Amino acid sequence: MAGRPQTVTVASHFGEQSLRRIEQAVRELSGGRVLYDKDLVAPPRWPGDTVGERDFRRSPQEQRRFLDLLGEAEVLLDFPRDVDAPLAEVAPGLRWVQGAMAGAGPVAREAGLLDTDVTVTTAGGVFSAQLAEFVLGAMLDHAKGFERLRANRKRRLWHEGAVGTLEGKTLCIVGTGSIGRAISHRARPFGMRLVGVKRTVREGDAGRAGVEEVYPTEKLREAVAEADYVAITLPHTPQTEGLVGREALSAMKPGVHVTNVGRGAVLDEAALVENLETGHVSGAALDVFAVEPLPPESPLWSFENVIVSPHATDNAPHVTEEKLVALFVRNLGRYARGEPLENELDKELLY
Amino acid sequence: MAGRPQTVTVASHFGEQSLRRIEQAVRELSGGRVLYDKDLVAPPRWPGDTVGERDFRRSPQEQRRFLDLLGEAEVLLDFPRDVDAPLAEVAPGLRWVQGAMAGAGPVAREAGLLDTDVTVTTAGGVFSAQLAEFVLGAMLDHAKGFERLRANRKRRLWHEGAVGTLEGKTLCIVGTGSIGRAISHRARPFGMRLVGVKRTVREGDAGRAGVEEVYPTEKLREAVAEADYVAITLPHTPQTEGLVGREALSAMKPGVHVTNVGRGAVLDEAALVENLETGHVSGAALDVFAVEPLPPESPLWSFENVIVSPHATDNAPHVTEEKLVALFVRNLGRYARGEPLENELDKELLY
Structure with missing residues (x-):
């Protein structure tokens, strides 16, 4: 050509x-x-x-x-x-x-x-920087408790308490392409431990992806097991469809926070909802959904600790x-x- | 000793x-x-x-x-x-x-x-990393419109629209000490233009502070004039008291976003409230206040676009x-x- x-x-x-x-x-x-x-x-x-x-x-x-x-x-x-x-x-x-x-x-x-x-x-x-900003913003929002602060502000409530931090936490980036690299680049100075997941792992991939360790997709459950934050960046392909489903979610640490800026079909929404209900997943930020616009009857709308972004954070x-x-x-x-x-x-x- | x-x-x-x-x-x-x-x-x-x-x-x-x-x-x-x-x-x-x-x-x-x-x-x-996380989180929250997304979620409203970005924006860090450097370190990979303000400017200060340019405090108005985001990190001293007041605020760009993680007395709260009311300041995130706990009658509690943090984001x-x-x-x-x-x-x- x-x-x-x-x-x-x-x-x-x-x-x-x-x-x-x-x-x-x-x-x-x-x-x-x-x-x-x-x-x-x-x-x-x-x-x-x-x-x-x-x-x-x-x-x-x-x-x-x-x-x-x-x-x-x-x-x-x-x-x-x-x-x-x-x-x-x-x-x-x-x-x-x-x-x-x-x-x-x-x-x-x-x-x-x-x-x-x-x-x-x-x-x-083209969209990687904007999507990485969404991921970092959502993680910081979660760690710093902005949602709680907003609720307290409405009640004029001055309530001191423990606040989280990204420092020392582990972020698992599922998909180490351009979006994944944009995320690791921005997350690194926060002092996070970074791991990545990609289809096939070759020598030097970790360095290229800006993470400490790279796992192949088959070891997804192992990769997410230590993560406080999981960020999904994968495109929709026959191999990625439903990849982050019940098994992967239950392999995650209790209290994990999940963001998805790849494609909605990669994340099993029903399984995510179950894990939000039990509290196993403590929060999520989603810019993509299996069906877009997200149907009004989706339970994802009902969680205080979920940010629903209308596939527009790269706008x-x-x-x-x-x-x-x-x-x-x-x-x-x-x-x-x-x-x-x-x-x-x-x-x-x-x- | x-x-x-x-x-x-x-x-x-x-x-x-x-x-x-x-x-x-x-x-x-x-x-x-x-x-x-x-x-x-x-x-x-x-x-x-x-x-x-x-x-x-x-x-x-x-x-x-x-x-x-x-x-x-x-x-x-x-x-x-x-x-x-x-x-x-x-x-x-x-x-x-x-x-x-x-x-x-x-x-x-x-x-x-x-x-x-x-x-x-x-x-x-000791607290610099935690405070820098608050500043970056607040800027991203503002840029990515998380507050609007949360309001839309409650109404199950899928509303696409323009979303901001930190990339290409200017951040003015008032105070280039340990907190200021922790902020610049984390903001840099987002592709922001960074400027700093410090008491006295010596050769090499910009590099040490991780910013493109450093202004002395007397040129605060010049320093903030081009900034989309202003982050205040200064301690309370006779010299810093009320430093960011009416003059500095009106020198800022319309729509500027202000965070304060230094000391409350550095920022004139009455002047900030005026500028929030007119919209000249489009949002603020405050971890410190002139009087703490922030009195229930303070108008700062009343703004949807203000994050009130009870001097606790380093907890x-x-x-x-x-x-x-x-x-x-x-x-x-x-x-x-x-x-x-x-x-x-x-x-x-x-x-």
């Missing part, structure tokens, strides 16, 4: 500055075209949002114009929404799709790209869009020079 | 393990005695608490026994509570007091030690006690060898 990009179609909303940056890159690399029509993509819900309003629908005429734009694409920035046909049929000249999400496997499958030779790159890394205005465009522009250069792209999706492993 | 410590009196509650560690150190250094009676000090409110129950009172007989223990002291671990006479009169042979608080200046003044040649050492550094079971005892044992060694002690209180500057 190589060549100077002739036609780049931008399939979701990007701001003017981003588009100018992409156009300039394409102009310099190939003199090719950038196709984009902001009226044909979902309007952003906040500055820098590429997903856009959920209830956005194109008229039949708009849909035809949108399919025309897609049809010319050699390169796509983001997977288009509400396109029923396989993407390789919609865009016969398609060579590469740069997704706007970190876990692009399921979307690539839905778009029918797994059995094609269209390259898919994910936005892995950082400008920051995300800038990082995504920077990645895309770097990849455009690599594409033009025939080099391997950053973040290429493994169509077997789906991440 | 030097010599082998002959009599060490422990004047507040310490656990058995701590006492054994102190006794062993004294035995090895001088063969001297350690005086301690747990019935004469306030019982701990949580494991490792040296302050103890606020309503603890000694009977007249207990008070006499306590004064006897103090009277023999050459070295005191912690300032004794409820002793009215100047400490140097109570303990004529007193040479050194190791305080259990970071900001020991006002306590040393109250004990009448400022005009004596009794050395006072503070527990500076970390075991962690604090272990660090304090480790410091004391190091200082006992220095004392025995006639070396300068760690954390010696400057009786002019009061920190």
Whole structure:
């Protein structure tokens, strides 16, 4: 896969500055075209949002114009929404799709790209800092008892007592990819003991992941056994589905705190609820859920010690869009020079 | 000030393990005695608490026994509570007091030690990690909107929207001592721009404080002007009293977030309340107050976006006690060898 990009179609909303940056890159690399029509993509819900309003629908005429734009694409920035046909049929000249999400496997499958030779790159890394902030914030919120302080404030209650600390505690990071490394990087100066879990463990993995020790996924129960905090960062693949279930949860230390910023399907929510009810899990912070939006009847809404974040903690205005465009522009250069792209999706492993 | 410590009196509650560690150190250094009676000090409110129950009172007989223990002291671990006479009169042979608080200046003044040649050492550094965790936790809580998420959870409301981030934001650390450095160390990997404020600026101070730039206190308004977050870590001295007042607050950026883990008197609470009311300050997290406990009528209790912590975020079971005892044992060694002690209180500057 190589060549100077002739036609780049931008399939979701990007701001003017981003588009100018992409156009300039394409102009310099190939003199090719950038196709984009902001009226044909979902309007952003906040500055820098590429997903856009959920209830956005194109008229039949708009849909035809949108399919025309897609049809010319050699390169796509983001997977288009509400396109029923396989993407390789919609865009016969398609060579590469740069997704706007970190876990692009399921979307690539839905778009029918797994059995094609269209390259898919994910936005892995673009969201890592924001997700790591969520994890560190949730752990500190738990350790420092902010929820209790807020409740006491309402009652004007000055109640001194013991307060936790991250220092000296153990954090198990399940998934040592870009998000996991962003977490370990931020957790290290707090004086935590860090362990990681990854699919296959090779020499030097611990150092690369910024943790003291790495366990292979088969030893997940061993890895979480000593952890005061467990942070899940895994994408949804057949191997990760339900990975953190009853067995793993019961192997955890009583009072463990769990965060999930990977994909909802990795964590068995029914098992988590049971463990929250018994107090075996003392708190959780979830940015992802098996079904999104989280249904109103989910018991997860009912726990004082659970932070429910609507898969939005990476909705950082400008920051995300800038990082995504920077990645895309770097990849455009690599594409033009025939080099391997950053973040290429493994169509077997789906991440 | 030097010599082998002959009599060490422990004047507040310490656990058995701590006492054994102190006794062993004294035995090895001088063969001297350690005086301690747990019935004469306030019982701990949580494991490792040296302050103890606020309503603890000694009977007249207990008070006499306590004064006897103090009277023999050459070295005191912690300032004794409820002793009215100047400490140097109570303990004529007193040479050194190791305080259990970071900001020991006002306590040393109250004990009448400022005009004596009794050395006072503070527990500076012992609490820094815990206080830095509070600051980072409060900033992340603010950036990630945890308070809003908690309110939405109660309503089972899935509301996506923009979320803040620490990355790329500016943090101004007012006071670049041990607490300030603990904050900068933890904030750095979040990709924040860090600036510091200290009394006098010398070459290399920025590097030592782990910040990009250091301003002298006179330029406080300039230092805070670009900050999205301001963290106050200063002790209470005549120079710091009311330092962060109307002028400094109005020099801050609209929407600034303020934390205070130094001393309450450094921050003008009335001015803070005004700025919270107008929204100029978008949130605050306070572990210290001008009057403690914070009076029930204080308006600070009434803001949803203020975390009120009862000067207790450093109440970390075991962690604090272990660090304090480790410091004391190091200082006992220095004392025995006639070396300068760690954390010696400057009786002019009061920190």
